[in-house]
Amino acid sequence: MDGDGATLANLLREERRFPPPSGLAAAANAGADAFAAADADGEAFWAAAAARLEWAEPWTQVLDWSRAPFARWFTGGRLNVAANCLDRHVRDGLGDRVAFHWEGEPGDTRTLTYADLKDEVCRAANALLSLGVRAGDRVALYMPMIPETVVAMLACARIGAPHTVVFGGFSADALRGRVLDCDARVVITADGGYRKGAASALKPAVDEALEACPDVRSVLVVRRTGQDVAWTEGRDVWWHDLVAAQPAEHEPEAFDSEHPLYIMYTSGTTARPKGILHTSGGYLTQVAWSHWAVFDVKPEQDVYWTAADIGWVTGHSYIVYGPLANGVTSVLYEGTPDTPHQGRWWEIVQKYGVTILYCAPTAIRTFMKWGEEIPARFDLSSLRLLGSVGEPINPEAWIWYRQAIGSDRCPVVDTWWQTETGAHMISPLPSVATLKPGSALRPLPGIHADVVDDTGKPVPNGSGGYLVLTRPWPSMLRTIWGDEQRYIDTYWSRFPGWYFAGDGAKKDEDGDIWLLGRVDDVMNVSGHRISTTEVESALVSHPRVAEAAVVGAADATTGQGIVAFVILRGGAGGDGSTGDALATELRAHVAKEIGPIARPRQILVVAELPKTRSGKIMRRLLRDVAENRELGDVTTLTDSSVMDAIRDGLPAAA
């Protein structure tokens, strides 16, 4: 939140208001009645939301909070998540409804109905069983954006084997760390996927990662690109050999409501990513309810598109579990927005008649840069609702999204949530909310949030502080995989009894919430969470780097950009210039260690780093430098001349 005073003042001067379109309000899935119900009886509200699902055994208790902060929702209830997403729709006569219009980057397409998807998932479930996977075993996925990724996730869910999907843009090292942390014994991958007009390999990273994972016994490989792959006999199996040969019948077993559904790794404030554990009944309840209420989906009519990668929680909740639980038709797109041309997304909207689009502000700002004449070439009249997620959306991007994409007609819902929350938490309900560009407004029905000061006291309207969630919610993380203490320390210790989100926020004069970004050492680059310490440890693993400090600096397109200050070994450098070759090498090194999304925007060589007397790097000051601002308070530095030296040594453009 440092240095954001001016931004914040600007934000709160934003006075444009957009009341709900009357047509939407009249036919909405949820509105004022939902708030009234949740306020009257929160548990009854969530019980009604859970009743939208199919349970093999009813629950005996809605919420068990007796071992707080370890929550149990719908205790005693049993269900099968995959059967809720597929079988019940097929049984209800919706087998012919399209589940996914899949569009490959090169232009190849596949259409999967709910019946098709169910058959494929049953075959894949049988295939996993044949590989010895049993309920409770973890399965890692490292996949491109193809239908088999959805199939593999649901097959895991169907047999009760928690999946951990590792974003295909992550490195072999990152994959290895995750496979080892959750002790996965089976990995599902593909030869590669298409990105930016070319086949991009995945299998080599799996092979490299597994050199140090002796317990992985099987690798199931989808053929997507047809590129050559190295093959480990006895371990590697082609998907088309194994899965296609399986029967399309599989009887789903009902699992306990608290049975683990998946682990999603996310960056925290240390170098080691946290395995966020989500379970079954509560997760599916809130994901399905929020998808239905926030996007007002009408399964018979809508064509829904979350333009995000399945490797992130957005893809889990709002490409796979939410839309399928609601029986909705979705678009799934493999590639990048500018391949083969910058109108690709809009061409897809026009082709499939997309009605609801959900994406990140960083994409919107990129489209703004490319120019509104590009979407203007396509027929976007099918759109009726737009969503934003992943980072604060600045009012200008919000307005552009509404006007250039939404013809000044479509409401924009700004949805605040996290990997940890599993589902939307703070967001307008489009049927009732008067929208304010840049604000996520209020907690959804059944959700309780507040903004508090340092001492944990709620701030008055018009003031800022830390965002907390004051009551448990059904799709909340249950723990950090294998580390209950870290779960308690990270989320429940800063303000005892309340969940600390790690975000700064402000309540405006009406009590509406404006999210201001992270208050910890976590950066948000293009809507992706990256920890400063993770990038620092990648940098110091390079032989030329002695010490590194990394900050997220404001970036017009990506939200934040990664700026690294490094001290070289042997005292080299210190004049602020790194020699382009070394900077390029260090940037590439980080991309290799973590993944291209973590590649620093800028590397600056310095002679010293600003530290407090207790040895903590003062990133706040480095952020001031990176963002070209006057320095804040330097009195706690051991040596205040360090900052002068850094500033004096930098190239003028830094």
Ligand code: WT7
């Ligand atoms: C962090 C969570 C939620 C799925 C994608 C990211 C930021 C997310 C918003 C929003 C302002 C937002 C927060 C949060 N964030 N949505 N609408 N407005 N900030 O999930 O990787 O777990 O990141 O993203 O800083 O803490 P994630």
